[in-house]
Amino acid sequence: MRLLNRSAGRLSRHRRGPIAGLVVLLLGLLLTGGLYAAFAPAQADSTQSQEELVEEGRELFIVGCAFCHGQNGEGVLTQGGDQYGPALTDVGAAAVDFQVGTGRMPMAAPGNQAPRKEVVYTDDEIAALSAYVASLGTGPSIPDAELYDPDTLSDEEYDEYVTRGGQIFLANCTACHNFEGSGGAMPRGGYAPKIRGVDPKHIYEAMLTGPQSMDTFSDGNIPPDDKKAVIAYLDTLNEQPNYGGFTFGNLGPVSDGLVAWLVGIGGLVGFAVWIAAHTTRTSKEKDGADA
Amino acid sequence: MTDAHDTSNDDANSGGGGELVPQEPIPDPGLPAHTWRPTDVDPKKEKRAEIQVAALFGLSAICTILFVVAYFTYDIGDNWHVIGGLGASTVALGATLGLALLFIGVAVIQWARKLMGDHEIIELRHPASSPEEDRATTLAALKVGIEEASIARRPLIRNSMLGALGLLGLPAVVLLRDLGTLPGDKLEHTIWGQGGRKIKTVENGKEVTVTVPKMRVARDAIGTPILASDLEIGDLVNAQPEVLFNPTRYHMEHADVEGVELQIHKSKASLILLRMEPADIKPGKGRENWDVNGIVAYSKICTHVGCPISLNERTTHHLLCPCHQSTFDLTDSGRVVFGPAGRPLPQLPLEVDEQGYLVAQSDFTEPVGPSYWERDYERDRFAEGD
Amino acid sequence: MMKSADVATTNGTEPATPTRSAKAAGAVATWADERLGLGTAMKKQLRKVFPDHWSFMLGEIALWSFVILLLTGVFLTLFFDPSMTEVQYNGSYDPLRGVHMSRAMASTLEISFDVRGGLLMRQMHHWAAMIFIAAMMIHLLRVYLTGAFRKPRELNWIIGCLLLLLGTIEGFTGYSLPDDLLSGTGVRAADGFMKASPVVGTYMSFFLFGGEFPGDQIIPRLYAAHILLIPGLLLALITAHMLLLVYHKHTQWPGPGRTEENVVGYPLLPVYMAKAGGFFFIVFGMTALLGGLFTLNPVWKYGPYDPSKVTAGSQPDWYMGWPDGLLRIIPPWETHIWGVTLSWNIMLPILIAPPLMLMVLIALPFLEQWITGDKREHHLLQRPRNAPTRTAVMAALITFYGLSWAAGGNDIIAIKMHLSINQITYFLRGAVIIGPIIAFMITRRWCISLQRHDQEKLLHGYETGVIVRSPDGGYAEKHLPISETKAYTLTARDREEVYTANGTADEAGVAAPGGKVAEVAKKIRSKLSALMFADNVQKPTAEELHEAQHHADHELHELEHQIATGPNKHGPTDDDH
Numbered sequence A: 001m002r003l004l005n006r007s008a009g010r011l012s013r014h015r016r017g018p019i020a021g022l023v024v025l026l027l028g029l030l031l032t033g034g035l036y037a038a039f040a041p042a043q044a045d046s047t048q049s050q051e052e053l054v055e056e057g058r059e060l061f062i063v064g065c066a067f068c069h070g071q072n073g074e075g076v077l078t079q080g081g082d083q084y085g086p087a088l089t090d091v092g093a094a095a096v097d098f099q100v101g102t103g104r105m106p107m108a109a110p111g112n113q114a115p116r117k118e119v120v121y122t123d124d125e126i127a128a129l130s131a132y133v134a135s136l137g138t139g140p141s142i143p144d145a146e147l148y149d150p151d152t153l154s155d156e157e158y159d160e161y162v163t164r165g166g167q168i169f170l171a172n173c174t175a176c177h178n179f180e181g182s183g184g185a186m187p188r189g190g191y192a193p194k195i196r197g198v199d200p201k202h203i204y205e206a207m208l209t210g211p212q213s214m215d216t217f218s219d220g221n222i223p224p225d226d227k228k229a230v231i232a233y234l235d236t237l238n239e240q241p242n243y244g245g246f247t248f249g250n251l252g253p254v255s256d257g258l259v260a261w262l263v264g265i266g267g268l269v270g271f272a273v274w275i276a277a278h279t280t281r282t283s284k285e286k287d288g289a290d291a
Numbered sequence B: 001m002t003d004a005h006d007t008s009n010d011d012a013n014s015g016g017g018g019e020l021v022p023q024e025p026i027p028d029p030g031l032p033a034h035t036w037r038p039t040d041v042d043p044k045k046e047k048r049a050e051i052q053v054a055a056l057f058g059l060s061a062i063c064t065i066l067f068v069v070a071y072f073t074y075d076i077g078d079n080w081h082v083i084g085g086l087g088a089s090t091v092a093l094g095a096t097l098g099l100a101l102l103f104i105g106v107a108v109i110q111w112a113r114k115l116m117g118d119h120e121i122i123e124l125r126h127p128a129s130s131p132e133e134d135r136a137t138t139l140a141a142l143k144v145g146i147e148e149a150s151i152a153r154r155p156l157i158r159n160s161m162l163g164a165l166g167l168l169g170l171p172a173v174v175l176l177r178d179l180g181t182l183p184g185d186k187l188e189h190t191i192w193g194q195g196g197r198k199i200k201t202v203e204n205g206k207e208v209t210v211t212v213p214k215m216r217v218a219r220d221a222i223g224t225p226i227l228a229s230d231l232e233i234g235d236l237v238n239a240q241p242e243v244l245f246n247p248t249r250y251h252m253e254h255a256d257v258e259g260v261e262l263q264i265h266k267s268k269a270s271l272i273l274l275r276m277e278p279a280d281i282k283p284g285k286g287r288e289n290w291d292v293n294g295i296v297a298y299s300k301i302c303t304h305v306g307c308p309i310s311l312n313e314r315t316t317h318h319l320l321c322p323c324h325q326s327t328f329d330l331t332d333s334g335r336v337v338f339g340p341a342g343r344p345l346p347q348l349p350l351e352v353d354e355q356g357y358l359v360a361q362s363d364f365t366e367p368v369g370p371s372y373w374e375r376d377y378e379r380d381r382f383a384e385g386d
Numbered sequence C: 001m002m003k004s005a006d007v008a009t010t011n012g013t014e015p016a017t018p019t020r021s022a023k024a025a026g027a028v029a030t031w032a033d034e035r036l037g038l039g040t041a042m043k044k045q046l047r048k049v050f051p052d053h054w055s056f057m058l059g060e061i062a063l064w065s066f067v068i069l070l071l072t073g074v075f076l077t078l079f080f081d082p083s084m085t086e087v088q089y090n091g092s093y094d095p096l097r098g099v100h101m102s103r104a105m106a107s108t109l110e111i112s113f114d115v116r117g118g119l120l121m122r123q124m125h126h127w128a129a130m131i132f133i134a135a136m137m138i139h140l141l142r143v144y145l146t147g148a149f150r151k152p153r154e155l156n157w158i159i160g161c162l163l164l165l166l167g168t169i170e171g172f173t174g175y176s177l178p179d180d181l182l183s184g185t186g187v188r189a190a191d192g193f194m195k196a197s198p199v200v201g202t203y204m205s206f207f208l209f210g211g212e213f214p215g216d217q218i219i220p221r222l223y224a225a226h227i228l229l230i231p232g233l234l235l236a237l238i239t240a241h242m243l244l245l246v247y248h249k250h251t252q253w254p255g256p257g258r259t260e261e262n263v264v265g266y267p268l269l270p271v272y273m274a275k276a277g278g279f280f281f282i283v284f285g286m287t288a289l290l291g292g293l294f295t296l297n298p299v300w301k302y303g304p305y306d307p308s309k310v311t312a313g314s315q316p317d318w319y320m321g322w323p324d325g326l327l328r329i330i331p332p333w334e335t336h337i338w339g340v341t342l343s344w345n346i347m348l349p350i351l352i353a354p355p356l357m358l359m360v361l362i363a364l365p366f367l368e369q370w371i372t373g374d375k376r377e378h379h380l381l382q383r384p385r386n387a388p389t390r391t392a393v394m395a396a397l398i399t400f401y402g403l404s405w406a407a408g409g410n411d412i413i414a415i416k417m418h419l420s421i422n423q424i425t426y427f428l429r430g431a432v433i434i435g436p437i438i439a440f441m442i443t444r445r446w447c448i449s450l451q452r453h454d455q456e457k458l459l460h461g462y463e464t465g466v467i468v469r470s471p472d473g474g475y476a477e478k479h480l481p482i483s484e485t486k487a488y489t490l491t492a493r494d495r496e497e498v499y500t501a502n503g504t505a506d507e508a509g510v511a512a513p514g515g516k517v518a519e520v521a522k523k524i525r526s527k528l529s530a531l532m533f534a535d536n537v538q539k540p541t542a543e544e545l546h547e548a549q550h551h552a553d554h555e556l557h558e559l560e561h562q563i564a565t566g567p568n569k570h571g572p573t574d575d576d577h
Helices: A018-043 A046-064 A092-101 A123-134 A155-172 A200-209 A224-239 A253-276 B043-073 B088-114 B132-149 B155-167 B169-179 B259-269 C020-036 C038-043 C054-077 C103-113 C118-145 C154-176 C181-195 C201-209 C218-248 C268-293 C318-329 C344-372 C388-408 C410-417 C421-460 C484-491 C503-508 C515-533 C542-565
Strands: A004-006 A083-085 B081-083 B121-124 B198-203 B206-211 B217-219 B236-241 B271-275 B295-299 B311-313 B318-320 B327-329 B335-338 B350-352 B358-360 C086-088 C100-102 C262-267 C335-337 C340-342 C462-469 C475-480
Touching (some): A092 A123, A092 A200, A155 A224, A200 A224, A253 B088, A253 C054, A253 C118, A253 C268, A253 C318, B043 B088, B081 B088, B169 C201, B217 B358, B236 B259, B295 B350, B295 B358, C020 C038, C054 C218, C100 C103, C118 C318, C118 C388, C154 C181, C154 C218, C154 C318, C181 C201, C181 C344, C201 C218, C262 C268, C318 C344, C318 C410, C344 C515, C388 C410, C388 C421, C388 C515, C410 C421, C421 C484, C421 C542, C462 C542, C475 C542
Antiparallel strands (some): A004 B081, B121 C262, B198 B206, B271 B295, B311 B318, B327 B335, B350 B358, C086 C100, C335 C340, C462 C475
């Protein structure tokens, strides 16, 4: 990383510059070729592997998830009739990919709030689990990169998406997640998590599926293209420099007030103590002075 | 300070302050003798301090020059320079200016502490009051003045003058009248009421009465109307009346929903739309048909001080205000379940039009937003959220 | 001991040898004096004495912050356009390009992104504002806790309280100017406060906003108040505050040679001028560092104000935090009666509590004077412990303030400390009532025990930490007398007397003039007087001190004797065998 980089004002990001274009082109070619090589000949056993995947997922599910969500994902009720683990029959692959992919599932302890933590399963295992849960019923599938990845946008599109996405973000998301995606408090000890720096795919899936206490923003609520705009805006929040200097968790005026007191007043009172403090003295007398 | 005198010989009973009761336990020993600083007695140390102060001024000058350099070096605007993720211009200008100023401050104070004369000196106080003699003279002058003005002897003049002066307050108050319009009933209506109204227009030379379509509910910031079938259970939509995006459909001018007007409308008409399991809804009396398949609409404006609220918990349908944490139960006519708000959130009755779009049956049935003095609670048909 | 030559004089001890520059300066001074009479005016002021103590510089932080606010504020006015006309933003900040906003917001973005140093100046202005009010508050605490508000300085206390009020209003108006989402949310809340006012609420709101909220008038109007009206008042009051300071001369801590009749310290020219002037540069430099290194109010992220949008963590600046906290914890009290609505849930926290707090502050000196009946001038400061009830009153007020303030950040506390916002609110509802009472009691007892500790030191000397075992097995600690300077400083305070109500009534044989009301007032006064003074430790009389010292000398002698002869002689290790 260079210490000094010009860039962020126009948010042109890494795609700017002639060499970057060439690199993207080459990468694109490589990727296309590679993907073709990987998938094209395998067409025949794709259904076969899908079944295998579901079966693998089922095995993983029974070991890791069934205790709370039931042997067949039908959910488990407590004796009081409350949800212990909700039914997963119609949550879809996207929900599993989000919950397991961000480490929220499996939970350490049952509760309303599933904190983000270390991911337990490998990508393949997550794919298998998703495939299994998707096979249980309906629900959104894992979105294609085209839907959520802001890198698929051209520069002009990107700017337009960011502006539009910012307005949608402020209308729909900031109330809980704060203007910078730092998160916020919810009733009875709940909280909306920090969403800065989260993988675009997981943001998209979260909007689609409404994890834990979050509302859903289905495609009928916020169309896919507008979701992508929101993700593009979050992307600029991640990328843009702190124009005004360091921040304190971007929590708003509370942290600013603390800094004003601790650094501002604290520092200045420190100076005041120094200014009024007695200087070192000596036992010597000044020659010829009448003290 | 010409009346300075020696205090060192004062004994405790007089020098300790006249207020103190006699019999002071310890007599005032007087100011301790002056002691010297190393810089006073040692020319080497004095020289060092002198250089130190000058060096600090020098550092300040360097920082000031760096400030000017940074000003012309670092770009802002379209193409910010960035240092370690921070805006280079702001940080460099702030750091150089800050240090330039701090160095001057520290230098001057160091100069005062190390090199300026540091004999403590004594200044005598005097009572805050003026001498008795002055006071008497002033009072006498005041008396003569009042006497000569004859204000006490001529109550007619005094009273008419006071009356005339007092009345001058009136222009000051009256002049403020045009600061703003009167409230009227503006707080009781929102633009949702503009849907479904009847207006007279001229069509083919004939005057006809047209019914404006019922107001559709549109997605905030996106602007498209919402089909009831678009929403899934668990969806929360931040919504606005469609007229704000498409005024002509409702026979309104663009100017009616732009600039100030737009802000005024949004400040009252903003909406929270929620689709939940129809079985979860506990409809209030008379509100049985206000939802569409579990889709309910509530004012987004908090009834406490008017912040927009949209922190919803999908699992409980509790809506929290980010400003003061009033919490409303949207399954139960917007009842307050926690926090300072005194009234439930107003609910907007919903239905669908022919094309299946969500529309408002009517305006809100009570004023939205914070309470105010004239607000007539008798008209809150569902004030208790029954 | 000082010689008379050291006592304040208007000139140095020896005349300076005139140089050419000095001659030129002298010529200028003569020219000015012949027209302005500066010689007389400056005669006493140039070498005016200011005592040295760090706590005397807190007000200076506020003063210099105000100067910085004026300087940076003038810069900002060169670029800021306080108009609410809607424009399409077309500046350098991409994510908002094309968004409609007011000119106020657009020009704020221009200052931040298209004016070099503009963002620095904006942030410095904002940091200085936060420090300005914080400094006023700690200055107020210093003045109160040391008794510097007493006669003849009561009027300056009132001016100070008004400055705090005006500074807060000035801060709020400034916070509202950029017309971003956060400030707009604040203005909206202010609109709600106004509408809650009985009878005239909606009219006040409609007149202030030039029609219905938000209208297009509020920002130009707040701007006029922010840059003209309130700064003018602040400037006038600060001037009055300073003139009174000069007239009364500064208070000082008691100590050898420091009495009610003099003030001991350094002369304005050169030492105090250097220290105060240097401090100005330090406050300025500190503000510049904060402004350059720490982001404050990133309006570009909040976006323009839109009444339908809001962000989590919507808070006012810190000084409005405590009424905002009360707004959060107030129960949902609203009265519907006779066809009108009374919103206690708004009036109590924001329309009643802050003015009440201000009135309590203003009343404190007069209340204390009424209870003590003390009509003397006071220039020597009191240590907080020597006025236990007064200190405890302020501790209670601070506790109330602090808990309300914490309530204002309850959402941030909830997420940072993993607590439930509901539980915090329920807790604070009780704590704001009980907390101050507990703080009052603890502080009062604490002060009194500190007084006892002082008395102990005075009468029996200080604890040396040397433990001596007597031959009969008892242990005692060796005390040594404290220095004369320290002892004098400890005793340099007034003796307090509890006021009793039955004075005048008994003398006259009948009820005092004023009848029943005066009687009741006297009873209350005597009760309060007892509360203030009855438990305090009074300094010893000369006899008591003499006796105690004699006793302590004797004890010390005894201990010395034991050390010389007893088992301690061989050290503690011998004891073990």
